[in-house]
Amino acid sequence: MKIENLQKGIDQQDILQDINLTFKQGEIVGLIGRNGSGKTTFFRSLAGHYELDQGKIFINQEDIQINKILRQKIFYIDEQYNFLSSYSLNKLLFFYQHAYAGFNKEKYLSLTKKNKLHPHLKYRAMSKGMQGLYKTILAICSNAEYLLLDEPLDGLDVIVKKNVLGILLDDVSENNRSIIISSHNLNELESIIDRALILKHTRIQLDYHLEALRENARKIQLVFKTKKVPTLVKENSQLLHFQGRVITAVFENYTEELKTLIQAEQPILFEELPLTLEDVFEANLANKNEVNSLGGVIL
């Protein structure tokens, strides 16, 4: 899927601007952004709920706004606005089976049976966790090529969460589809995503491939003799915490050469800490200053 120059405004306010992205099949992408940053608007725009102000979405080089049937390759259930609550699972199966030409009924029946989701159960009668699990089952059974999952793990208990993640990961390993997940729970995302998109100020500010990030970036805790942070550190990192003389910073393009240069500044403490997605998120989104120094592809 290729998104070109997507723009969407709501009530004379720009929500999304200049969104240019490509989603490859078989990758799990995390869409990260603060509340109100436009993650749901992005999904709704892709799913056709919102008309685009500008831009094009291509699947297999075809514009989905022209060839509408391509929308069947995208699966999205809106968290806030969906019709599921008034129907039983049986009827929902009917709707989704007819909505998606490639719907895998056998898999659906096996997964619902395994998870004790009775066909006559009303969707609204299920717990939030069960609803989340059910939506995940619908998503993977739709056999759509692109699954858009909006906070799929939000509010689920540990057992259900593991179950949902298990179903998703099994599916990705079996099928070559692309999953785009928005979430605030960065620790959970980190364990499953291949790529992270950071949405801020109406734009995708950063596009990380986690493998590359893990290879190149480091989170380092440093203590220098004086409170003054060496220029070398300032220029090559994003400061996460600065307490007394203790500095925690994320370094982009961390190399052996940079390590030697930092050590030349004779720090009292030099300790490499595990770099998490949360650190990246915090460094980029929690800061008031514009992000331009981390190791993602700056868009």
Add this chain to the structure above:
Amino acid sequence: MNKQLMIILKKRYGLALIVISLLILVFYGYLGINDVNRWKAMESYYDSEQYIKDLNEIADEENPRYKGLSVNERLALDKKEGLSLFYQTNSYDEQGKIISDSDKDQPYYSMYFNENSLLLIAVVSTIGFFLFFADLKTSFNEFLFSLGVSKRRIYYSKLVLIALPILLSILLAKILFVGIITTGIPAEYVNISMTDLAKNILASWTTCILYFFVSVFIGLVTGNMLLGPLTAFGFCVSLEFFITGITNAWYYFTHATTDVYITGKFFVYTVTKDPISTVPIMLAVVSSLLLFVLGAILFPSLTLEKRGNYLLFDKLKIPVIVAMTIYVPIVLVFSQGVYYGEDQPSPIPALLIYGIITAMIGTYLVFRKEFQEWFNQKQQIKDSIRIE
């Protein structure tokens, strides 16, 4: 039509559609049988010994209609007037003779066509309104828009699958109703031709179509849970008053008549024996077609972030305010008729006052969100100044 979409729509609406269509048919069948039974009860009453005895005892002076008539002739006269499908309230002079001119002026009445057209219009308008409004408010549109089918196709499919059966069942119900009455009553009392009956059925059906499409259109362009239904209700209730108002306004401003104004119904709602004008039929058909086409143009541009707005389409904002500003004053000022003469006040000040009030209310309703945003911005600026 898209097969996948039709299957989904059938699943969603099929049962409700069958139930509603059957209810309309059963209700009209019941009304027809009820009216035939009423006719039979009246016939039995006329044939009762008591009635003939009473008829015998009435002196010529007491009722000039019976002057010089034998009992059988009196009975025949009563039966003709009381059992005929349509009758006129005749006027008699002091000698008991019918005033012949009244034939032309008096409208026909019927005791045996109790169609309950008001209920039918209410049902038709409600169904029409919810045809698009329900899917918007229950978020079924989100699902429909993900199907890989164009919105225009969704629009047409809904109308074909839901509107067509409902409107056809109404037509069928009307035919059934008239059929039951005309076959249940002896032909000598059915004082209307088949052609007139057919014309009446079709004319009253076009009125249903008009109310249906008016409601469909309002349901399609509004998104507010309270204001949407209120708009549909208000418009459907006042439509006749508007037609009356605009006719009276025309009379008034063109000085076409001196003190004549109309208050009768413009559209045909049920079977009558009064002559049917083609104007209301044409107006109903053309207006319905226009609304249908306008809906087909608008629906494809529907975007769901506006789902809670009073108006779902920005391009309708100004036209709606203008329409309200013209519509409401005409209904309020002219629907009861306006005489003009030296001692009568001019309706223009009232038109202007109502127009200004409506324009203000309309502007607020349509631009409510913009007003709120503007107010919030002002408030934020005030607050920031206070903090500084």
